[in-house]
Amino acid sequence: MNTSTSTSTRAGRHYATAFAERFDLRLPLVQAPMVGATTAALAAASSNAGALGSIGAGAMTPEKIAAEVASIRAATSRAFGVNLFVLEPAAPDDATVSRALDAIDPLRAEFGLPPGHAPERYAPVFRDQLEQVIALRVPVVSFTFGVLDAADVTRLKAAGSYVIGTATHVAEGVAWRDAGADAVCAQGAEAGGHRGTVIDAERNPLVGTMALVPQLVDALGIPVLAAGGIMDGRGIAAALALGAQAAQLGTVFLPCAESAIAQDWRKRLLASSDTATSVTRAITGRYARGIRNTLMDRLEAEPARVAPYPVQNALTQELRQAAARADRGDYLSLWSGQGAALLRGRPAGCGAAELIDALDAEWRAASKRIAGCAAVE
Numbered sequence: 001m002n003t004s005t006s007t008s009t010r011a012g013r014h015y016a017t018a019f020a021e022r023f024d025l026r027l028p029l030v031q032a033p034m035v036g037a038t039t040a041a042l043a044a045a046s047s048n049a050g051a052l053g054s055i056g057a058g059a060m061t062p063e064k065i066a067a068e069v070a071s072i073r074a075a076t077s078r079a080f081g082v083n084l085f086v087l088e089p090a091a092p093d094d095a096t097v098s099r100a101l102d103a104i105d106p107l108r109a110e111f112g113l114p115p116g117h118a119p120e121r122y123a124p125v126f127r128d129q130l131e132q133v134i135a136l137r138v139p140v141v142s143f144t145f146g147v148l149d150a151a152d153v154t155r156l157k158a159a160g161s162y163v164i165g166t167a168t169h170v171a172e173g174v175a176w177r178d179a180g181a182d183a184v185c186a187q188g189a190e191a192g193g194h195r196g197t198v199i200d201a202e203r204n205p206l207v208g209t210m211a212l213v214p215q216l217v218d219a220l221g222i223p224v225l226a227a228g229g230i231m232d233g234r235g236i237a238a239a240l241a242l243g244a245q246a247a248q249l250g251t252v253f254l255p256c257a258e259s260a261i262a263q264d265w266r267k268r269l270l271a272s273s274d275t276a277t278s279v280t281r282a283i284t285g286r287y288a289r290g291i292r293n294t295l296m297d298r299l300e301a302e303p304a305r306v307a308p309y310p311v312q313n314a315l316t317q318e319l320r321q322a323a324a325r326a327d328r329g330d331y332l333s334l335w336s337g338q339g340a341a342l343l344r345g346r347p348a349g350c351g352a353a354e355l356i357d358a359l360d361a362e363w364r365a366a367s368k369r370i371a372g373c374a375a376v377e
């Protein structure tokens with residue numbers, strides 16, 4: 001068994017793990033990158049509060065990435081992360097696009113939008129984004145949807161970046177380790193948002209966080225971060241007990257004052273239950289977990305019309321943007337993890353710093369409880 005999570009001390013300061021020490025973290029916590037939700041303000045506030053803040057930049061142009069990184073750097077001198085989607089350029093045939101639009105157009109019409117058409121580009125060019133983060137010398141760069149080759153990992157490291165790959169099962173973790181990644185984010189089935197699965201993706205393996213983290217810890221020999229369903233200090237302590245060096249929390253940050261999500265999304269998160277989410281590929285063409293709503297139901301009704309990611313994602317985008325403008329959560333992609341109902345115990349709309357203070361106190365109390373149980377033995 002790998003026991004790489006032993007605590008460490010630097011200059012009189014005690015760190016929970018080597019990962020926490022490396023980034024001088026008050027607690028072993030990563031504020032997860034989330035396209036559509038994370039902002040420079042959220043990342044900077046999280047880093048300033050002693051976690052590792054991050055932004056989801058998978059949907060950003062290189063120019064936007066540079067502007068966001070500049071905003072974060074203006075607000076904090078601490079480490080932060082930028083996350084990208086490893087994607088090949090999409091070149092769907094006309095039939096795939098028109099089949100998908102046949103299902104999407106009636107929904108667009110309900111928002112007063114004309115019939116959709118193929119966009120010039122389905123997603124930003126990944127290679128251009130990668131060149132940008134290398135040029136910007138971003139402290140932590142994480143990836144999902146694919147595995148980088150060793151040459152790219154080497155270039156990132158030469159630029160001073162710490163590289164984190166996402167794994168939803170052990171083979172993906174091994175692929176990232178062999179490519180030279182510094183750490184792997186173990187994305188359990190409970191996690192909100194898109195599944196990072198790249199190997200065996202059609203089968204949609206859904207390994208839970210509790211099972212995934214120790215299997216990756218044992219297999220890899222590099223730091224593992226635990227993501228999926230962790231909503232409070234109990235969860236952070238549990239992740240560390242499983243051998244993770246930090247917990248990556250996404251859903252718990254969604255209602256924060258600095259998050260970019262629509263009001264109705266916030267309301268639906270706070271009103272959700274343990275069974276409120278499902279994993280679907282109908283909205284974007286890639287499996288993702290979110291709160292069930294009308295958009296999910298209607299697009300799932302015609303599975304044969306769903307185009308692969310990022311085509312379906314681009315084709316449903318204007319509709320979801322119109323829904324956001326109208327604050328209509330029934331037609332948004334309400335990405336959320338299975339722990340969303342645990343948000344109800346927290347003050348609504350608090351800032352990231354207040355949330356991180358609470359998480360810090362909670363995980364310290366939970367760790368003491370665990371240590372107390374061991375002492376009883």
Ligand SMILES: Cc1cc2nc3c(=O)[nH]c(=O)nc-3n(C[C@H](O)[C@H](O)[C@H](O)COP(=O)(O)O)c2cc1C
Nearest residue numbers: 032034035056144191192193228229250251335337
């Ligand atoms: C709204 C939302 C958007 C997300 N976007 C991304 C993303 O852009 N890149 C990524 O690697 N993970 C993304 N994720 C996954 C998170 O980084 C994280 O792994 C997950 O939220 C952890 O599970 P939890 O939501 O149960 O805390 C997203 C999650 C959510 C809820």
